[in-house]
Amino acid sequence: MRMVDCVNEGAKEVEEWFDKLPYAKQKVTKLHFFFHDRFAGKHNITAVRVAHGSDTNKSPTFFGLVFIMDDPLTEGMKPTSKELGRAQGLYAFSGRDELSLLMSFNLVFTTGEFNGSTLTVLGRNPAVPHREMPIVGGSGAFRMARGVASAKLRSFSMTTGNALIEYNVVVLHY
DSSP states (O other), rough: OOOOOOOOOOHHHHHHHHHGGGGOOEEEEEEEEEEEEEESSSSOOOEEEEEEEEEEEGGOOOTOOEEEEEEEEEESSSSTTTTEEEEEEEEOOOOOOOOEEEEEEEEEOGGGGTTTTTTEEEEEESSSSSEEEEEEEEEGGGGTTTEEEEEEEEEEEEEOOOOOOOOEEEEEEE
């Protein structure tokens, strides 16, 4: 099993980091990547159904359906593009009368400058062409992060169970 590098600082180092925080300069980081969600098919499933409500199968909006995901984040649109990290967490169909999801996941970076760092996304994801979700925190290079994850659906197929979402992220951190 592959292990993701993580922040290798202990409590003392984190405390020292916070002591220096009043003197730290805020940074703005912009990230661009593609999120590959595969929820059906026979191979390489990255999102699995874990719960549903008693009326989910009758709902036109899949209200009550919950998935756990571990989706690759890639540099390009193709699934074979360089992997930058993973989106790990859950999404739940939360709109009873409209198609919308509650997203709760971490963007876990596994290569490059941000290897071992995370960003946490928590928010509403309506089924519209362009959506915006808040970044509410992070770890490693993204400690004390806040920002916005803008998502655009690039392709979706119920037949193959594949969804491709383009992300542009702007995050403030120290």
